[in-house]
Amino acid sequence: MLHKLIVPVVFGLWPYNAAFAQNVTTFTLENGLEAVVIEDHRAPVVTHMLWYRTGSADEPEGKSGIAHYLEHLMFKGTEAVPGGQFSATVEEQGGADNAFTNYDYTGYFQRVASDRLELMMTMEADRMRGLILSEDNIETERDVIIEERAQRVDSLPSELLSEQSRAAQYLNHRYGVPIIGWKHEIETLTRDDALEFYRTFYAPNNAVLVVAGDVDPDAVKAMAEAHYGPIAPTPDLAPRQRPSEPPQMAERRLIMADARVGEPNFTRTYLAAERNGGAQDTAAALTILAKILGGSDTSVLARALQVGDDAKAVWTNVYYEGLALDATEFSIVATPRPDVSLAELEAALDEVIATFLVDGIDQNAFERIKRQLRADEIYASDSASGLADKYGSALTSGLTVADVQAWPEVLQAVTPEDVLIAAREVLDRNQAVTGWLIQDDEIETEVSP
Amino acid sequence: MKTIRAGLLALITFTASAQAEIAIQPVTSPGGINAWLVEESAFPFTALEIRFRGGMSIDPVEQRGVINLMTALIDDGAGDLDAESFANARDALAAKFNFDASDDNISVSARFLTEDRDEAIDLLRLALTEPRFDADAIERARGQVLSRIQSDQKDPDTIAGDLLDRMAFGTHPYGSSGMGTAQSVAALTRADLQAAFGSAMSRDNIYVAATGDINAEDLGILLDKLLGDLPATSAPAPERADWALEGGITVVDFPSPLSIVYFEQQGMKRSDPDFFTAYIINEIMGGGRFSARLMTEVREKRGLTYGIGSYLVPQNHAEILLGMFASGNDTTAEAIDLVKAEWAKMADNGISEEELAMIKTYLTGSFPLQFDGNAQIARILVDIQMDDLPLDYVQTRNAKIEAVTTDDIARVAKQLLQPENLHFMVVGQPEGLSTTP
Incomplete structure (x- = not known):
């Protein structure tokens, strides 16, 4: 009976079932605030998220880190909800809250019992325009983000190399500047920098409201009109036109040696197309390409580099995230076996890629990936907050609700030829940054007297 | 602004928490x-x-x-x-x-x-x-x-x-x-x-x-x-693990702009009748929220770290109370002193009625939020079984939290929190700190 498992099952005969189509409603307020309501009535819980179409790539030059710094400062209070009371109030309601900053967006969210939604909305609307910052808050919180940078970047050689790689990848676009900011610029950020950024970008016509959980869309709309509706938009908000990359004329290579490196590592990032409104085909092909090349023990790289007596790598992986306002990255990472040099590993990897571009794609593997992508949609429906993330990040990265809902079918429409065309376009070493992370001298980790 | 404030107060009067409506x-x-x-x-x-x-x-x-x-x-x-x-x-x-x-x-x-x-x-x-x-x-x-x-x-x-x-x-x-x-x-x-x-x-x-x-x-x-075809029995479990860690500081030299600090003492058994009281004590001390005492003192007031937390870890053969943070090499010593001071403060003085009321609202309200999706619910149900808790635990757990008093907290905090037995493991190049004898 088990033999039938290794025979390809019948593919493609698996139509979408309306029963698990996501229950999504949208509306837009007169002041420009866009809203998405995702219904999930399984539990009396709601996730309330407010996303701003502003991230680190929207920062002025010389002020790197200000988007993330402001995100921290947003918890410092307003007249109605003074210092510290925002999170304390969410806690009193048994909820959890947090915030995040990315290149293209900044988001704030609370997860609470669904009958507390209006309180969350009242407080989030209040801090869209009502933030009050004291000099004391400014200094302490700047110390916190410098500690955050030390912990998440400065103490990790792999993160430092990744930061350098992005800077090399993007010569002209702000994606080359780290989200958390360069340390020497963070140290100079001021209260006025934060407030200027805040007043420009924190406005209803630059925000997306996402509410997911046990809620009624009409009730959510009435609440949003009452609390977000009265807020005046920022007039003449500039379109998000960022500088584009010049043609890459030379291969870019970085070598970083650090005493704290446990084992050598290889990274290659290629500049790659992102998902665009109404035009997601190339990004869909790249999404499938990443799954064919890496990410599982049966992928092209794993089979060619991790198996057999002549294996070159202990690990390989491939990453591609098409969700971005501007050109994104397609990345390959690999850890060599102890007896293999990074040069040997890189040569073998480039040979595998060259062979793949000639030989093409295994049809069975291709169909398995498509079937998993369909199943992933079902598994993802299990988390209302996960769906809220999906819509919020897409709507702040240049896509529409229609684009999000079309994406599964765009993925299913991709052909092996589409993937090969996309692969030949993107896997070009002259459009890439190659990074070698190597071990420096041995370090002592003995207990000091 | 006035209307917002009035509105907030009206809404804050919610107190009943959502019930975890899952039928097991x-x-x-x-x-x-x-x-x-x-x-x-x-x-x-x-x-x-x-x-x-x-x-x-x-x-x-x-x-x-x-x-x-x-x-x-x-x-x-x-x-x-x-x-x-x-x-x-x-x-x-x-x-x-x-x-x-x-x-x-x-x-x-x-x-x-x-x-x-x-x-x-x-x-x-x-x-x-x-x-x-x-x-x-x-x-x-x-x-x-x-x-x-x-x-x-x-x-x-x-x-x-x-x-x-x-x-x-x-x-x-x-x-x-x-x-x-x-x-x-x-x-x-x-x-x-x-x-x-x-x-x-x-x-x-x-x-x-x-x-x-x-x-x-x-x-x-x-x-x-x-x-059904699995073997009937498995290998015997190991003996109970004796606790040999004493209070003090150990410094491990490691080149980095910051020090990683783990601190630890003995914890409490999951089956202990005072476990819920200990759980509340730890949440007030080192829960992952801005209002937790360690977060307030070390991050919010002084900016010495990005995050600090502590956890009760009852394992099968030993119990640990463990905390961690990272801080700049020049501020690590100050942060360690703050942790010890907070440990001593709660051991000596317990907590206020107001603090206890707030943490109860949080813990009872947040409990149903954990039941988020099929895989997560299945994991929680196995956790409950492995802790030897009854089928109605999901329904009765909040009542056990509500039953804890400030007297319980004062009594248990005095036994549980032992500043003199905390051991700080510091990996980095902290200024003014060295391994204690």
Whole structure:
């Protein structure tokens, strides 16, 4: 009976079932605030998220880190909800809250019992325009983000190399500047920098409201009109036109040696197309390409580099995230076996890629990936907050609700030829940054007297 | 502004918390395997969580790391399918299988679509009963474990955690990493792996929960098919781990702009009647919220860290109260003093009625928020079973939190929080700190 498992099952005969189509409603307020309501009535819980179409790539030059710094400062209070009371109030309601900053967006969210939604909305609307910052808050919180940078970047050689790689990848676009900011610029950020950024970008016509959980869309709309509706938009908000990359004329290579490196590592990032409104085909092909090349023990790289007596790598992986306002990255990472040099590993990897571009794609593997992508949609429906993330990040990265809902079918429409065309376009070493992370001298980790 | 404030006050008067409205059915299969089930047919898939008590702590002494390596290999080929054929079969069904080993158990987490349920269970059964442990798969997995062991040698978090474990538990399995050492992992044989497999997963140490699109009858049949052929008994559990860690500071020199600090003392048993009181004490002290005392003192007031937290970790053979933070090398000493001072303050003075009321609203209100999705619910249901808690725990847990008084807190805090017994493991180049004798 088990033999039938290794025979390809019948593919493609698996139509979408309306029963698990996501229950999504949208509306837009007169002041420009866009809203998405995702219904999930399984539990009396709601996730309330407010996303701003502003991230680190929207920062002025010389002020790197200000988007993330402001995100921290947003918890410092307003007249109605003074210092510290925002999170304390969410806690009193048994909820959890947090915030995040990315290149293209900044988001704030609370997860609470669904009958507390209006309180969350009242407080989030209040801090869209009502933030009050004291000099004391400014200094302490700047110390916190410098500690955050030390912990998440400065103490990790792999993160430092990744930061350098992005800077090399993007010569002209702000994606080359780290989200958390360069340390020497963070140290100079001021209260006025934060407030200027805040007043420009924190406005209803630059925000997306996402509410997911046990809620009624009409009730959510009435609440949003009452609390977000009265807020005046920022007039003449500039379109998000960022500088584009010049043609890459030379291969870019970085070598970083650090005493704290446990084992050598290889990274290659290629500049790659992102998902665009109404035009997601190339990004869909790249999404499938990443799954064919890496990410599982049966992928092209794993089979060619991790198996057999002549294996070159202990690990390989491939990453591609098409969700971005501007050109994104397609990345390959690999850890060599102890007896293999990074040069040997890189040569073998480039040979595998060259062979793949000639030989093409295994049809069975291709169909398995498509079937998993369909199943992933079902598994993802299990988390209302996960769906809220999906819509919020897409709507702040240049896509529409229609684009999000079309994406599964765009993925299913991709052909092996589409993937090969996309692969030949993107896997070009002259459009890439190659990074070698190597071990420096041995370090002592003995207990000091 | 006035209207907003008035509105806030009106809304804040909510106090009743949402109830976790999940209906748990106890299921016993025709073959006698017990499980808890939550039926939820909104989406056409099921999450199945299986755990085997024992885990990496039952490694034979000379084979440290064998359970970890064995667990990594369970689905690397089984029955007449080699590793690649097995993976292809699983992927063709779009089923997700995850195997993981921890100190105290091995977990098997599976998700599968309703329409492919039978085929997915056949495949999972093959892995749980006839793993192949092929030579090439063993070498691949061994290489990955060795690679991890090597990179961990320069990972400050691992350095801190491993050294604390060694100082606290010595030669007990808790005293060393379950991944093993480069030497012990290199020496593991196929026979060792097969023996470990036979000793770790049996019907007498199993805990099961399922959530999703399946009913009790079908689950019973599924469990017999999946688990009925497992051996009846497993290897004995290790002895209780004696606590040997004393208060003090250990500094491990490591080149970095900041120091990683782990601090630890003995914790409390999950079965202790005062456990809920201890749980509340720890939440007020080191919960992951801005209002927790450590977060307020070390981050919010002084900006000395990005985050600080503490955790009660009741394990099968020992209990730990563990905390951690990172701070600049020039501020680490100050942060350590603050932690010790907060420890002493709560041990001496307990907490106020107001603080207790606030934390109760938070803990009772946030409890139902944890039941987020099929896989998460299945994990929680197995946790509850493994803690030997009753079927109605989800309904009665909030009442136990509500019953705790400030007197209880004062009494338990005095015993639990022992500033003189806290050991701080500092990995970095902290100014003004050195290892205590």
